[in-house]
Structures are given as C-alpha cells and as structure tokens.
Amino acid sequence: MQEDKPTGGDVNAVIQIAEEKKKQQRDSWSARLSSLAETRSKSEFAAIFEYFAPRVKSYIMRLGMPLATAEEVTQEAMLSVWRKCHLFNSTKASASTWIFTLARNQCIDRLRKEKAVEYELPEEEPDPDQRDMAEHSILEERMQVAISGLPESQAQVLHLSYYEGKSHSEIAEQLGIPLGSVKSRLRLAFSKLKAHWGEE
Amino acid sequence: MNIRHHFDDATLMAYAAGTLPEGMALLVACHLHWCPACRDRVKHAEAVGGALLDSIEPKSMSANALDDILSRLDDEQPTVDVSPTQSVILPKDVPAPLHSYINTSLDNLPWKRLGYGVHHIDLNLGSKGTTRLLKIAPGVSVPHHTHSGNELTLILRGSYSDEIGRFSAGDVADLDGEIHHQPIVDTDQDCICLIATDSPLKFSGLMGRLVQPFIGL
Numbered sequence: 291m292q293e294d295k296p297t298g299g300d301v302n303a304v305i306q307i308a309e310e311k312k313k314q315q316r317d318s319w320s321a322r323l324s325s326l327a328e329t330r331s332k333s334e335f336a337a338i339f340e341y342f343a344p345r346v347k348s349y350i351m352r353l354g355m356p357l358a359t360a361e362e363v364t365q366e367a368m369l370s371v372w373r374k375c376h377l378f379n380s381t382k383a384s385a386s387t388w389i390f391t392l393a394r395n396q397c398i399d400r401l402r403k404e405k406a407v408e409y410e411l412p413e414e415e416p417d418p419d420q421r422d423m424a425e426h427s428i429l430e431e432r433m434q435v436a437i438s439g440l441p442e443s444q445a446q447v448l449h450l451s452y453y454e455g456k457s458h459s460e461i462a463e464q465l466g467i468p469l470g471s472v473k474s475r476l477r478l479a480f481s482k483l484k485a486h487w488g489e490e
Numbered sequence: 491m492n493i494r495h496h497f498d499d500a501t502l503m504a505y506a507a508g509t510l511p512e513g514m515a516l517l518v519a520c521h522l523h524w525c526p527a528c529r530d531r532v533k534h535a536e537a538v539g540g541a542l543l544d545s546i547e548p549k550s551m552s553a554n555a556l557d558d559i560l561s562r563l564d565d566e567q568p569t570v571d572v573s574p575t576q577s578v579i580l581p582k583d584v585p586a587p588l589h590s591y592i593n594t595s596l597d598n599l600p601w602k603r604l605g606y607g608v609h610h611i612d613l614n615l616g617s618k619g620t621t622r623l624l625k626i627a628p629g630v631s632v633p634h635h636t637h638s639g640n641e642l643t644l645i646l647r648g649s650y651s652d653e654i655g656r657f658s659a660g661d662v663a664d665l666d667g668e669i670h671h672q673p674i675v676d677t678d679q680d681c682i683c684l685i686a687t688d689s690p691l692k693f694s695g696l697m698g699r700l701v702q703p704f705i706g707l
C-alpha cells in the first residue's frame with residue numbers, strides 16, 4: 291500500500307497507514323511465533339515476551355487476580371507459549387488470539403480451580419476452515435474497528451464478559467438487567483462484528 | 491452427522507471468554523468436536539479476545555521477569571502433539587472431550603436409576619451447577635420444567651422431541667429461564683444426553699413438585 295502516502299491533512303490516509311502498520315505488526319507476530327517452533331530461539335522468545343507478557347498481565351489483572359499472582363500466572367501463560375508454539379497454526383488464528391486462549395485457560399485453571407476444556411478436531415476430518423495468515427490479521431483488524439464502533443451498551447457487556455470474566459448471570463446482576471437482555475446485547479454485538487468480517 | 495440445532499451466539503461467546511462453568515464448557519467442547527459450523531463461530535468469538543488483547547493497555551512486568559522466564563525455558567519440554575484420546579478408537583457416540591471424563595463407552599457406565607425409565611450419571615465436577623448424563627427410555631418424558639439459569643443439552647444417542655422441535659445425536663438445546671419444555675423420547679431407542687446447568691432446574695406442575703425433591707435434578 292505504498293501509494294497511500296498521507297497528503298497534507300488527509301486524516302483518512304493517515305489512519306489507513308496506521309492500521310496498515312498494525313496489521314503488518316500482527317502478521318509479523320504470527321510469523322515469528324510460527325518460526326519459534328522451528329528455531330527454539332531464546333532471543334526470539336524474548337521479543338515475543340516483551341510484546342505479549344505486559345498485555346497478558348493487564349488482561350489477567352482485569353480478571354481480578356491480585357498483582358503478585360497476575361505476574362506469576364503471566365509467566366505460566368508465557369511458558370506455555372514456549373511449550374506449545376509448535377501447536378500454533380497461523381491458518382487458524384492470529385498470534386494474539388492464540389495467546390489470548392492460552393492466557394484464558396491458565397486463568398480458568400488458577401482463578402476458578404477448574405479445568406479449561408478445549409475442543410479437539412476429530413482425527414479423520416480435516417479442518418475445513420483453512421484461512422491463510424493474512425486473512426486472519428485482516429479479520430482481526432476489522433474486528434477491532436467493529437468493536438470500537440459498537441454502541442456503549444453492547445461494548446459494555448463484551449468487556450465485562452471477556453475482560454472481567456463475568457458470567458452472563460453476573461453481568462445481569464451487576465447491570466440490573468434481565469439475563470435475556472445480556473444475551474441479546476451480546477448476540478447483537480456478535481452479529482455486528484460478523485457483518486464487519488464480511489462472510490457467511 | 492446431520493446437526494440441526496446449534497448454540498446461541500451468546501453461549502459460544504461465553505465459552506470463548508472462558509466464563510462458562512466447567513460442565514458447560516465440556517458440553518460445548520463436545521459439540522464443537524462434531525460441528526464445523528460452531529467451530530467456525532468459536533474462532534470468531536476467540537478472535538474478539540485477540541483483538542481486545544491487542545488494544546489493551548499493557549502493564550509492565552517486573553524488572554527480573556524476562557531473566558526469570560529465560561532461565562526456566564530449558565526445563566520446559568514441548569507439549570506432546572498427539573492427545574491420548576487420538577490413539578484410542580473412541581465409541582462413535584462419545585466425543586473426545588467427554589471421553590477424558592468417563593473413559594469408557596456409554597453402555598459400560600454404572601448408570602443409577604432415578605425414576606421410571608430414567609437413569610443418570612453425575613459427573614460430580616464440583617463446579618457451579620450440575621453436569622450429568624441422562625438415559626431416558628422410549629416414550630418417557632421428563633417433567634415439565636423451566637430453568638432459573640442456563641441449561642445446555644447435547645444428544646449423544648437417540649432422540650427426543652419437545653415444544654421446540656426434534657433433537658437427535660449431535661444436536662444441542664441451548665435454553666434459558668424463559669423456556670418451558672417437556673421433552674419426550676420419540677423412538678424405540680434410549681435417548682442418552684449430556685446436560686449441564688449453571689443453577690438448579692425448576693420443575694413446574696404437580697409432577698414436577700413430586701419428582702424434583704426426589705430426583706434432585
């Protein structure tokens with residue numbers, strides 16, 4: 291997209307370049323995570339750590355974990371990145387999404403003392419959804435734009451669910467609205483996000 | 491497998507956000523094992539988490555965190571790729587995530603009788619709500635009931651019908667407090683399903699009042 295140079299005062303072009311830069315960054319994290327499985331390079335891991343650990347820590351703290359434990363759980367989550375990077379498949383998720391799921395599972399284990407149940411693909415059935423990496427980062431790009439464009443009431447339930455780890459019933463209680471309204475707000479948000487990633 | 495009933499988007503978002511109790515997450519994982527359409531939706535719901543992680547305000551780690559983790563890397567063995575369940579031939583009606591909980595076929599489970607034509611196995615997960623397998627004989631109907639929270643049902647074998655429609659192997663019923671229903675097994679085969687709730691069921695009607703304290707569902 292080299293032709294998209296900002297011309298004086300062209301805010302849209304500037305935004306576009308910023309978005310493009312973020313997308314490249316995401317692509318590169320996915321590529322670096324993929325190559326980590328082969329190289330097992332500690333300096334490469336250190337780079338991934340420097341970018342993702344402070345984000346994972348921030349996420350874990352929002353879920354309500356005290357500072358000291360948050361740091362410890364972040365270390366556990368980042369160690370699982372090292373242990374499992376050969377399982378990362380950039381055709382299925384971006385690096386951010388994959389690391390999000392690792393951190394989430396670590397929190398379920400630690401915060402709720404429950405087992406995080408992951409799904410497995412049936413052996414005989416190849417995954418029909420073979421997106422390429424570029425598509426995934428485009429999807430996430432659009433997703434971020436779409437999330438920031440959600441009406442307040444929908445953005446709020448999305449944040450409470452993903453970032454504060456609240457169940458739908460707890461959100462209903464906290465906001466003083468019926469459980470059905472929490473779900474319908476989430477459904478509305480999801481369908482808006484779906485419209486942005488433009489498929490199905 | 492011809493799946494006709496899927497999860498509500500809100501349920502898949504809760505799974506992706508990691509807020510479902512273990513039993514409900516287990517049930518979701520079981521359906522995902524069978525359903526490419528819901529797997530696709532879950533990937534999108536997880537990408538919401540990825541997008542949020544990208545935009546979160548980072549919180550710096552303590553000064554020695556990086557050195558600390560680098561010194562631990564050599565002790566970490568890569569996770570083995572093949573999951574133990576993949577090397578075993580699983581019964582067709584036990585999805586892999588469930589198999590790691592019951593470790594046998596549905597026919598070999600120590601079913602306990604609950605009442606006329608109804609047997610169950612409580613998975614005793616100790617999480618919020620209950621998670622159990624229910625085996626219901628042909629023609630038997632579960633008392634008319636409503637739900638105070640959420641209830642997920644995944645059919646593993648056989649089928650049933652209720653006010654909403656017909657549910658057979660692979661289908662899920664994703665219900666909340668607003669729905670009253672009375673499922674009835676509609677073939678000559680036992681219907682076996684996995685049911686997970688995040689709070690106790692409430693039965694309505696006389697039958698419900700008689701049966702609920704007894705079976706403790």
Ligand SMILES: [Zn+2]
Nearest residue numbers: 496497525528
């Ligand atoms: Zn489905």
